Amino acid sequence: MSPTRGAFTGEASLQEIKRLSHIVTSSKPPCDFIIALGGGKTCDTAKQIATDLHVPVAVLPTTASTDAPCSALSVLYTPEGEFHKYSFFEKNPNIVLVDTSIVIKAPARFLASGIGDALATNIEAREVRNSPNFGKGLPTNVSTAICQKCEEILFEYGKQALDANKAQALTPAFEAVVEANTLLSGLGFESGGLAAAHAIHDGLTALPELHHLMHGEKVNFGTVCQLLLSNTPAAELNRYLTLMVSVGLPITFEQLGLKQVKDEDLRKVARLSCAPGETIWNLDCVISEEVVYNLLKASDAVGRAFMAQVGKA
Ligand SMILES: [Zn+2]
Incomplete structure (x- = not known):
């Protein structure tokens, strides 16, 4: 054959x-x-x-x-x-079938993007526990556990795995993060459900200048938006931002590649993020294009402030 x-x-x-x-x-x-x-x-x-x-x-x-x-x-x-x-x-x-001896040959940016996609999983799922998941049922305790385990692995081994990837060194940390990015995140988002992070990812595709970005990179900016929408306290927010920055994920418009952001572009992103059927509608809080427009601006401001705080601005 x-x-x-x-x-x-x-x-x-x-x-x-x-x-x-x-x-x-x-x-x-x-x-x-x-x-x-x-x-x-x-x-x-x-x-x-x-x-x-x-x-x-x-x-x-x-x-x-x-x-x-x-x-x-x-x-x-x-x-x-x-x-x-x-x-x-x-x-x-x-x-x-995932062969980590092949996956490690991919540039580290790919793993970082996967970390961005996987980090969104728990943050989104915990906000939509009362909405039907992708199987049209409600999330179960095991799906919640998968999402939490996924996040735990990223915090414990995400940075180590990225460094191992850069050194082309196959380590237990790298294996664990590949499992989190591929299996736990996959089972987690389908069983747990998506929310604002992925809807804002979809919205960001309205801007051609962002088409060079990888899925998880755009999702990551959406995750910052989701964290602000969930009114995440400063200490917890900083914990997430620290992980994101440590693996090179974008948290500002500039890091996304948007040098001068026009309000009309942000309105376009907000409109597409709130399209009928988008995952943002799984949330049980007030959602509108105006809400998303404000979240986009606030996330960039928070991201810039964080970068200044850690001396990387
Ligand atoms: Zn995704």
Whole structure:
């Protein structure tokens, strides 16, 4: 049996899914299953194709940059990189196989992005305990435990794992963070539910100048917004910001790559963050575009103040 190969061109869009699906269906003999080999968007594209064509999928992530490998959904984008929609499946991937000796070869920025995506998991899930999760049920005690364990690992080993990644040294800390980023975050967000951090990530895709950023980097700024929306006390907020900065995750507009931010751009981000069906609506507090607009500005201000406080401004 010989594999049919299709190279992913970089965006999890309907157009890319159609193009790669054609390669699968025109293969002779027909493909029995799909193997996804790559990062988060590659995994999401492969999961969508496998669902559409009713074939099993094995996900073999080469980075620990998102929690996409384990989930029963794909995040789809326009060909230009703007958030399009969530696509939900009946089941999770048939196999998820992570080889940390491969994952460690990815740049450390990928691991940091995965830490950003995973750090959002508990912060969002604990705010939406009364809303249906992605399985349309309420979160259980075990899903809460998974989310908490995920966060605990990131605080204990996140920085160590990043340093190990930079040194290309496979350590227990690196293994633990890959598990947190991939498995615990994946099970956690699906069973626990998402809230403002991911909605604001989706909103940030409205700005083309942010398309170079990785998923977890944009999510991370959304996490700061979520923490402010939850009225997180200063000591706890500083604990999160310290971890974020220690692994190089962005907490200001400037770190995101926005030098001069126009109010109209922030309004665009707020509008897309509050689109119908967005995960921000899982929250049981007052939400509006105005609320998000203010959160974006406040998060940047808090981020800048923190950077000045730690002498990195
Ligand atoms: Zn995510």
